Amino acid sequence: xxxxxxxxxxxxxxxxxxxxxxxxxxxxxxxxxxxxxxxxxxxxxxxxxxxxxxxxxxxxxxxxxxxxxxxxxxxxxxxxxxxxxxxxxxxxxxxxxxxxxxxxxxxxxxxxxxxxxxxxxxxxxxxxxxxxxxxxxxxxxxxxxxxxxxxxxxxxxxxxxxxxxxxxxxxxxxxxxxxxxxxxxxxxxxxxxxxxxxxxxxxxxxxxxxxxxxxxxxxxxxxxxxxxxxxxxxxxxxxxxxxxxxxxxxxxxxxxxxxxxxxxxxxxxxxxxxxxxxxxxxxxxxxxxxxxxxxxxxxxxxxxxxxxxxxxxxxxxxxxxxxx
Amino acid sequence: xxxxxxxxxxxxxxxxxxxxxxxxxxxxxxxxxxxxxxxxxxxxxxxxxxxxxxxxxxxxxxxxxxxxxxxxxxxxxxxxxxxxxxxxxxxxxxxxxxxxxxxxxxxxxxxxxxxxxxxxxxxxxxxxxxxxxxxxxxxxxxxxxxxxxxxxxxxxxxxxxxxxxxxxxxxxxxxxxxxxxxxxxxxxxxxxxxxxxxxxxxxxxxxxxxxxxxxxxxxxxxxxxxxxxxxxxxxxxxxxxxxxxxxxxxxxxxxxxxxxxxxxxxxxxxxxxxxxxxxxxxxxxxxxxxxxxxxxxxxxxxxxxxxxxxxxxxxxxxxxxxxxxxxxxxxxxxxxxxxxxxxxxxxxxxxxxxxxxxxxxxxxxxxxxxxxxxxxxxxxxxxxxxxxxxxxxxxxxxxxxxxxxxxxxxxxxxxxxxxxxxxxxxxxxxxxxxxxxxxxxxxxxxxxxxxxxxxxxxxxxxxxxxxxxxxxxxxxxxxxxxxxxxxxxxxxxxxxxxxxxxxxxxxxxxxxxxxxxxxxxxxxxxxxxxxxxxxxxxxxxxxxxxxxxxxxxx
Numbered sequence: 001x002x003x004x005x006x007x008x009x010x011x012x013x014x015x016x017x018x019x020x021x022x023x024x025x026x027x028x029x030x031x032x033x034x035x036x037x038x039x040x041x042x043x044x045x046x047x048x049x050x051x052x053x054x055x056x057x058x059x060x061x062x063x064x065x066x067x068x069x070x071x072x073x074x075x076x077x078x079x080x081x082x083x084x085x086x087x088x089x090x091x092x093x094x095x096x097x098x099x100x101x102x103x104x105x106x107x108x109x110x111x112x113x114x115x116x117x118x119x120x121x122x123x124x125x126x127x128x129x130x131x132x133x134x135x136x137x138x139x140x141x142x143x144x145x146x147x148x149x150x151x152x153x154x155x156x157x158x159x160x161x162x163x164x165x166x167x168x169x170x171x172x173x174x175x176x177x178x179x180x181x182x183x184x185x186x187x188x189x190x191x192x193x194x195x196x197x198x199x200x201x202x203x204x205x206x207x208x209x210x211x212x213x214x215x216x217x218x219x220x221x222x223x224x225x226x227x228x229x230x231x232x233x234x235x236x237x238x239x240x241x242x243x244x245x246x247x248x249x250x251x252x253x254x255x256x257x258x259x260x261x262x263x264x265x266x267x268x269x270x271x272x273x274x275x276x277x278x279x280x281x282x283x284x285x286x287x288x289x290x291x292x293x294x295x296x297x298x299x300x301x302x303x304x305x306x307x308x309x310x311x312x313x314x315x316x317x318x319x320x321x322x323x324x
Numbered sequence: 325x326x327x328x329x330x331x332x333x334x335x336x337x338x339x340x341x342x343x344x345x346x347x348x349x350x351x352x353x354x355x356x357x358x359x360x361x362x363x364x365x366x367x368x369x370x371x372x373x374x375x376x377x378x379x380x381x382x383x384x385x386x387x388x389x390x391x392x393x394x395x396x397x398x399x400x401x402x403x404x405x406x407x408x409x410x411x412x413x414x415x416x417x418x419x420x421x422x423x424x425x426x427x428x429x430x431x432x433x434x435x436x437x438x439x440x441x442x443x444x445x446x447x448x449x450x451x452x453x454x455x456x457x458x459x460x461x462x463x464x465x466x467x468x469x470x471x472x473x474x475x476x477x478x479x480x481x482x483x484x485x486x487x488x489x490x491x492x493x494x495x496x497x498x499x500x501x502x503x504x505x506x507x508x509x510x511x512x513x514x515x516x517x518x519x520x521x522x523x524x525x526x527x528x529x530x531x532x533x534x535x536x537x538x539x540x541x542x543x544x545x546x547x548x549x550x551x552x553x554x555x556x557x558x559x560x561x562x563x564x565x566x567x568x569x570x571x572x573x574x575x576x577x578x579x580x581x582x583x584x585x586x587x588x589x590x591x592x593x594x595x596x597x598x599x600x601x602x603x604x605x606x607x608x609x610x611x612x613x614x615x616x617x618x619x620x621x622x623x624x625x626x627x628x629x630x631x632x633x634x635x636x637x638x639x640x641x642x643x644x645x646x647x648x649x650x651x652x653x654x655x656x657x658x659x660x661x662x663x664x665x666x667x668x669x670x671x672x673x674x675x676x677x678x679x680x681x682x683x684x685x686x687x688x689x690x691x692x693x694x695x696x697x698x699x700x701x702x703x704x705x706x707x708x709x710x711x712x713x714x715x716x717x718x719x720x721x722x723x724x725x726x727x728x729x730x731x732x733x734x735x736x737x738x739x740x741x742x743x744x745x746x747x748x749x750x751x752x753x754x755x756x757x758x759x760x761x762x763x764x765x766x767x768x769x770x771x772x773x774x775x776x777x778x779x780x781x782x783x784x785x786x787x788x789x790x791x792x793x794x795x796x797x798x799x800x801x802x803x804x805x806x807x808x809x810x811x812x813x814x815x816x817x818x819x820x821x822x823x824x825x826x827x828x829x830x831x832x833x834x835x836x837x838x839x840x841x842x843x844x845x846x847x848x849x850x851x852x853x854x855x856x857x858x859x860x861x862x863x864x865x866x867x868x869x870x871x872x873x874x875x876x877x878x
Contacts, residue, residue: 032758037359038775040765040795041437044453048435082566083352084548093566152602164602165594167568168336251596254603256567267758 008293012286019282020070020275024063027271034080034269053080055271066275076279077272081265087276090261095280097167098245098257101180104173106242108181113188114231120189121196121227122219132189139186148179148252165254176253180246184238188231195227225299232299236292240285244277337563337571339877340590342855342868344611345600349567349593353548355530356429356436361777361864364530365613366591369572369868370555371533374403374422374512375524379870381861382688384528388417388556389512398519398817403527405510410577411536412553412560419506425534426504427451432495438531444520446503455498519817522782529780533557558584558869567593572868585857585872601850607878610852617730620673620848628850631675632860636777636845637684637786640723640738642838645800646770648718652836653710658771659695659840661703661745662738668843671734676843682776682830683786684844686862690783690823693831695841700745707746715747724753725773726760734842735773764798774798775845781863783826784814790833801838852878 035041035049050056054065069075076087120132139147155175156164166172199205200223208222209215245259258277265274350363355371358364368377376387389403409417429436430451443449503515514523526532539554540547547553553561558581559572570591574584592609594600597616601623604612615623623629642649642658649655664678679685681692704714712718725735732754739750750771755763764772776796778785787810788794792802806829813825833839847864856872 031762033762035437036758036761036765038761038777039359040798042440042453043795045435045437045439046795048432048452049437052433052435081351082349083357084354085566090566156602156606164606165599165608252599254568254592254594254596254599256565260567267756269758 005290008290012290015286016279016282019278020067021063023275023278024066024271025059027266027269027274028059028062030266030269032269034271036269053078066272076276079270079273081268081270081273087272090273091258091276091280094245094256094258094261097255098259099243101167101173101176101249101255101257102243102245104177105180105184106239108177109184109188109238109242112181113185114192114228116185117189117192117231118196118219118224120193121200122215124197129193133193136186136189139182140190142182143248144179144183144246145248145252147182148175148249151175151179152252167253167255167257172253176249176255179252180242180249184242187234187238191230191234192227195230196223199223199227229296229299232292232295236289237285239288239291240281244281244284337569337590339608340571340588341586342588342611342871342873343590343592343609343877345592345594345603345609345613347593347600347613348595350570353553353561353564355533355535356425356434356438358530359437362593365866366570366572366868367530367533368528368557368865369559369589370553370557370561371530371535372409372557372578373529373533374405374527376869377528377863377865377867379857379861379865379867380859381863381865384524387528388422388534389527392524394523396817398521399516401514401516401523402507403512403514405512406579407510408579409556410579411539411556412575412577413536413539414577415536415538417534417556418509419512420509421534421536422512423504423506424537426532427499427502428535429531430502431499436531438529441526441529441531444516444518444523446515446517447498447501448503451495451498451502454495518815521817521819521822522780522784525780525782558867559589562588569593578869580869584869586868589868604850604852607852610855610873610877611849611858613849615848615850617674623850624674624848626850628852629848630851630858630860631846631848632864633677633684633686633862634777634845634847634864635684635686635781635785635862636775637679637682638773638775638842638845639682640840640842641764641769641772641774641799642840643767643769643771643800644838645767648710648712649721649770651710653706654712654718655837655840656835657703657706657710657746658742658748659703659837660699660706662741662840662842663698663700664842665698667734667737667741671737672730672843674846674848676846679841679844680834681841682790682833682839683778683783684862687781687783689819691827693827693834695834695837703746715749718748720749720751722751722753722770723773724755724760724763724769724771726757727754728757731773765795767798767800772798774839777845778863783823783830784810787826787829787833788814790838797838799838801836803832803836806832854878 035046041049047056054062066077069077079085079087079090082090116132116136120129123129152164152175155161162175163172196219205218205223208218213222245257245262247259247263249255250257250259258280261273261277262281265277346362346365348362350358350366351360352358352363353367353370355367358367372387374387374389374392375384378385388405388409390406392401392403394401405417405419407416411417426442428434430439430442430448432452432454439452443452505513507513520526534556536554539552543549543552550561550564555561555575558575558578560575561570562573563569563571572589572591574581574587578584592603594603597614600612601615601619603609624631642655644650644655664680668676668678680695680697683690683692685692707713707715723735723739725731735752739752742748742750763769764774776786776789789796790801791797791807791810792804809825809829809832813822813829816822816825847860851858854873854875856874857870858866
């Protein structure tokens with residue numbers, strides 16, 4: 001177990017190094033720079049600006065200095081767009097917001113996704129099954145800006161139950177968390193239903209039924225654990241995705257999370273901030289995947305392949321969740 | 325969920341007296357660093373310059389200075405500071421504060437984008453550029469690094485970071501040579517190398533506001549944080565949450581605090597226009613700066629819609645380095661073929677008025693030049709004269725624009741007009757704003773969308789952008805006569821003479837047509853009727869100290 005963890009940790013560090021290096025150079029190769037606005041600064045002033053942020057040095061020197069700062073002091077550098085802030089300050093402000101929003105959405109997605117999936121599987125072929133699966137299809141198909149827009153229209157304007165924007169109070173959390181949870185809940189419902197149906201057809205389930213266990217007990221005590229493996233596989237990337245925020249949800253509900261920085265920092269050529277959020281996302285993803293691999297062992301000890309968790313990966317192809 | 329929200333531990337703030345949506349999160353609260361219109365909406369409330377913006381957009385009003393005078397040759401300015409001007413910590417604002425702050429603005433290490441605003445002062449440009457200033461003394465953007473100027477290439481200059489003793493000594497000498505002087509506790513004197521009749525207006529602009537030396541020295545780069553920042557404006561910074569809001573509260577030490585009606589102001593940074601509109605419609609804010617263009621037809625008929633003309637024009641740039649656009653007649657033909665009246669009315673739909681000049685109407689004491697009315701017939705004739713009858717022989721031209729809904733529609737209509745009237749084939753190219761900027765700056769386009777918004781009420785703010793060395797020109801168009809006219813006008817103190825020369829220069833620009841003017845831009849915003857003192861004006865300045873609200877928020 002310890003050897004497994006050590007190897008995974010080492011591999012994660014390699015991944016992080018590759019990601020940081022690639023992003024560092026790719027961003028600087030993009031057209032446009034951090035200080036280009038409609039009004040061009042005087043070339044001398046522009047040179048002063050670049051010098052002030054050490055951007056006039058050769059790229060490999062900039063990289064060496066960035067890595068040195070990162071390793072020695074954990075310094076992510078100053079933001080080039082929000083010039084009153086260091087990247088670490090921005091992350092300290094925005095990451096908790098995204099974690100709270102994403103965490104709430106994740107809880108919602110799990111509760112509703114697992115519940116709906118189980119209900120659909122238990123009532124396979126019934127009207128309820130069809131209704132749930134149609135809803136899940138809709139939840140997957142509708143882009144989140146549509147869902148959020150409709151929710152705002154209904155619950156903020158028409159019935160005035162929830163605030164239209166903002167972050168801080170539990171009431172303000174409801175609409176964005178629901179909008180954010182929707183596609184994840186839909187996916188979880190479909191995966192869990194499929195997993196349950198497969199497991200429920202197994203011989204040992206028939207044995208359990210024959211022994212007189214109630215349908216509920218069969219479902220939740222015997223079938224749920226093995227049936228949740230596809231869901232767990234999906235959760236790795238999903239957790240990283242949902243916790244690192246969403247540009248669309250944040251912009252519709254004016255939430256100062258980290259998701260917007262993902263996109264805007266790249267557009268603004270704010271190299272340091274973009275690298276900072278990429279590092280955060282990579283760490284989240286690595287940790288979530290590691291947690292998932294550890295969870296396989298808890299769910300089904302037979303899958304204890306000990307050194308890599310490859311068998312589970314092959315059995316259930318992971319659904320990739322692209323960066324938000 | 326409720327448990328989770330404790331994690332974020334942010335106290336909920338009550339509704340402020342006035343709340344508004346600022347379009348984007350500001351880049352900085354440091355008046356020397358900040359640039360952009362979102363920054364402009366609040367920085368003047370934290371820091372007050374020698375003068376302050378007039379809420380009706382007209383001539384600046386006395387700020388920290390109660391009076392000023394200029395010598396007859398326009399080269400010596402004396403400002404008398406009011407003795408009761410105070411910092412928000414209660415200490416007095418003195419002439420030394422301005423000397424410190426303006427030298428800081430000019431200093432190369434500060435890397436202030438707006439340092440050039442002070443370059444009419446003797447020695448100022450040399451200080452910023454490390455001696456690379458153009459010898460003839462004209463200081464428009466871009467001229468300083470003209471290849472002919474001695475040491476003008478920034479790459480050959482030693483970087484500001486190189487702190488050899490010689491460099492430090494040379495910089496100290498240049499610093500001493502800047503002609504900004506405190507001649508008394510409350511007397512500031514400036515010696516200019518060329519007249520700058522609009523100096524009082526520049527002085528109201530946030531880069532020229534003072535910062536407190538003691539505050540900067542005590543807190544280092546953290547001085548702009550809430551609780552640390554010391555300003556001299558009508559408000560002080562109470563709270564700042566990145567990409568959320570900035571809360572300002574009235575500054576009791578402000579010299580005119582008795583006249584400031586608002587006790588608290590919330591400034592939300594919200595990019596999405598629909599989200600802004602949702603906030604406005606539900607009464608969370610009283611003022612929003614950019615309603616969604618898709619809803620103009622509904623929103624702009626309402627009494628709370630404010631749509632005043634802006635000191636800005638949109639135009640097309642022609643890249644004269646690319647044939648056949650190097651040919652003047654081709655450029656003029658393209659410009660004259662456009663029915664700007666119908667384009668502005670039918671596509672922009674925000675009440676934009678067509679223009680045939682670079683400088684929009686409305687500048688006091690200046691009557692813009694004219695390119696002539698739209699005339700497709702004359703355009704076809706010009707094209708024939710240039711050797712392309714009916715558009716035959718012309719290559720496919722690329723029309724580049726940044727991706728926003730309004731420009732996309734507009735450029736499609738322009739392309740269609742050129743196809744119909746002149747038989748041209750146009751390829752529309754849209755790019756993300758930053759990429760588009762990079763393409764226009766480095767000249768990778770045939771025709772491109774462009775806009776220019778003036779910083780102050782003087783023709784130079786527009787015309788200097790098209791000087792041959794200016795980084796804002798971007799067309800490759802270079803006319804020594806134009807440069808000479810603009811340079812000569814900048815050296816005059818007589819305003820009528822200046823206007824005449826500037827008009828000649830603008831006429832030359834329009835006759836040669838490196839650009840095709842399209843329309844005057846408008847400031848389109850929604851302001852609740854409970855806000856009082858909000859006056860639409862060209863510069864779109866709305867000092868918070870002059871606004872008031874009636875009744876409780878909705």
